Amino acid sequence: MSYQVIARKYRPQTFDDVVGQRVVTETLKNAIQTDRVAHGYIFSGARGVGKTTTARILAKALNCAKGPTIAPDGTCASCLEIAAGNSVDVQEIDAASNRGIDEIRELREAVRYLPARDRYKIFIIDEAHMLTTEAFNALLKTLEEPPPRSLFIMATTEAHKLPSTIQSRCQHFAFRLLDYSEIYDRLRAVIAEEKVEADEGAISTLAQAAEGSVRDALSLLDQVIAACGGRLDEKRVRQVLGVVPTELLADMMKAVNAADSRRVLEMAGQLAAEGYELAHFCGELTRFVRDLMIGRSCGAESSLLQVPSEQRKQIAELAARFSEEDLSRFFNVLLRAEGEMRYALAPRFHLELALVKMVQARRLASLETFLSGLGGAGISATNSSSPRANPGSPVPAAPAAPRQIRSENLERPIANREPEARRPQPEGPRAGGVQSPAVRGTATAAAAAPTPASDDPRWSAIKGKVYAKSNFLGSCLEHVARCQIAEGEVSVEFAQKDSFFAEMVKSREQHAALRAASEEVLGQPVRIYVRLGEQETGTRAERPNARERAERDQTVEAFRRKFDGTLLDVKDLSRE
Ligand SMILES: Nc1ncnc2c1ncn2[C@@H]1O[C@H](COP(=O)(O)OP(=O)(O)O)[C@@H](O)[C@H]1O
Ligand SMILES: [Mg+2]
Ligand SMILES: [Zn+2]
Missing domain, CATH: 1.20.272.10 (Zinc Finger, Delta Prime; domain 3)
Known part of the structure; x- marks a missing residue:
């Protein structure tokens, strides 16, 4: 006997065997018992959750020799043929394969004749959303005036793609994705039937990987049995399925x-x-x-x-x-x-x-x-x-x-x-938060004002250290007009005409060298701040203005300190 895949082998044959779709199966059973079966049904839902299965069970329930019944016997000619998919009166059409034009044409012919042997002529249209407009139109005509004893079941993963004219003439059942625990139980039952041994972790892994689809769960089970044989343990199952x-x-x-x-x-x-x-x-x-x-x-x-x-x-x-x-x-x-x-x-x-x-x-x-x-x-x-500092110019x-x-x-x-920028900042003097730039930058008190570069012995010492390493940087620093050393910050100011030297000192390498020399002299981590002095000539009015505002702005100052940065360029966005 040829091997039958597990998903097919364990296709439920009665309503009660269908797992997790009670709302659907109970409603259908009720309709059968009260003789209120509709002419058209839409079964929607993800793949492998029981749509085709339920459609076939409904067909058997209606056409079983002992029916209509909610419990088809599964042994009469009708039931057997439906289960095998070769009943003359129950036709399955796969709309995905050729978009169903010929089939629907045939269907319109076929539907005019009474069922050959059974009670109902039943059409199960799989992937119904794939039908062409032409096929939909043909189908619609049939649904508008359904021949007696005919039934259409449209199974689809995308019900919203069905024309509303079709939808409005059918009863719609939404099949749900199954819970992890429902799939787990189903797997355990099948595994027992198959006489395979599996630990809990193995079943749980399969159940999770199935993501709500029973068919996927059973196909994966097939796959791991093929790889591992009759003993399934979690580790191997994870490996085979590649589940982390x-x-x-x-x-x-x-x-x-x-x-x-x-x-x-x-x-x-x-x-x-x-x-x-x-x-x-x-x-x-x-x-x-x-x-x-x-x-x-x-x-x-x-x-x-x-x-x-x-x-x-x-x-x-x-x-x-x-x-x-x-x-x-x-x-x-x-x-x-x-x-x-x-x-x-x-x-x-x-x-x-x-x-x-x-x-x-x-x-x-x-x-x-x-x-x-x-x-x-x-x-x-x-x-x-x-x-x-200057109340006159807010x-x-x-x-x-x-x-x-x-x-x-x-x-x-x-x-x-640069890594050095991550160095922890000294705690002490800074603990009270950021000092306002008004205090440090623009001379609130005479003591805090930048001194002429030549006046500060520490600055001379720093320059000395710099010269020992780089004549170039040393000579650039000769152009510093004023400097201010306080609280782990060395702030040097160049005159506008010396902006070239300022740029040099701002370059990454020189900036780092100046910092190193300063730290050596001051014996603590130091930040370097390079700036240009006031512009003497009034050439471009707006620029110094924007720059000045930026330099005085406390947020800019806070960022500059935090990132130990230098204000290179200021753009006045309001003027662009
Ligand atoms: N709700 C379910 N309960 C039990 N088995 C199911 C269920 N849904 C799917 N299966 C299993 O998956 C297989 C494919 O199911 P099918 O009904 O064709 O899914 P689809 O929703 O894609 O039409 C069945 O043969 C059966 O083994
Ligand atoms: Mg299907
Ligand atoms: Zn039967």
Whole structure:
């Protein structure tokens, strides 16, 4: 005897054998018992949830020699022929194969004749949404004036694609996806019948992989029996199906949450060592993050989550540790990596990069929060405690500068920052928050004012150190007009005419050298701030104006300090 695939072998033969579609089967049974069977039915739902099966059972129920009955015997000629798919009076049409034009034409012919032997002439149209307009029109005519003792059952995965004229003439049954536990039980029953041994984890793995479709569950079972024989254990089943344990996915996300890049890389290495297909793993992780995202946004009870109920708690718990932005960022990173990995020579690198990016994105998020807090602190400090240096020219408020900075924008600058910029800032003097630029920049008190460069012995010492290493930088520094050294910051000012030297000092290499020399002299971490003095000539009126505003703006100042940056260029967006 030839081998029959499990899904076919275990096709339910009675209404009560159909799992998980009680609403449908009870309604149909009721219709049969009260002799109220309609002329047209639409069975909609995902693949492998029992549409064709139920259509055949309905056909048997109506045409069984002992019928109409809700419990067809399954042994009479009609029942046997219907089950085998070769009954003259029950015709199955696959609209997907040739869009059904010929069949529907034939159908219109056939429907005019009474059933050859049985009570009803029944047409089961599979993938009905694929019918052509022409075929739909032909069908519609028949449905408008249904010949007596005829029945149409349209099975479709996409009911919304059926013309409304057809829909309105049929009874519509929506078949649901099955729960994990329903599929688990069905699998266990079939496995017992097949005399296969399987541990709980193996069945559970299959049930999850089926994602609500009984047919998929049974096809996968076929696949693992073929690979493993009569003994199924969880590990082997996972390997055959390429299923990544949820625990592993959860662990990975926990490591991301802890911003533990070492751990994520070690885990990736372990996966590779254990022979996991990494692109597949990446896909699974993407799916998991998607679940977390749904758990975060819609709640863990959402029907959008196709996971066993005991997993929902875990998802809720894990999702709560991330923000929606985090999760969508991860989702984005993973989707991209998954696409790249398919063609990559070294998929492992892409996975590692994606994982590290996620860890970084995690750190970034808190920085983002930090920064937004920072802007506010700077503003309040200025308003409350530090009178303006120059009350005659009020400093205009910054036009929404901080709000333009979003996490996406931050991603690059931070990733590219030189390592030295990450050095922890000294705590002490800064503990009270950012000092207002009005205090430090524009001379509130004589003591804080920048001194002529020549007057400060520390500056001379710094220059000495610089000269020892670089004559070029040393000679650039000779052009410094004024400098101010305080609180771990060395601020040097060049005159406008010396902007060339200022640019030189701003370059990455020179900037770093000046910093190193300053730190040596001052014995503490130092930030370098290079600026140009007031413009003496009034050539372009707007530019110095905008620049001046930017330089005095407390938010700009806060950013400059935080990132240890230099104000290179100012654009007046309101004038563009
Ligand atoms: N609700 C169900 N209960 C039990 N078995 C089912 C169910 N749905 C599908 N199956 C299994 O899957 C196979 C295919 O089901 P079928 O009814 O053809 O699905 P579809 O919804 O795609 O028409 C059946 O032979 C049966 O083994
Ligand atoms: Mg089907
Ligand atoms: Zn029968």
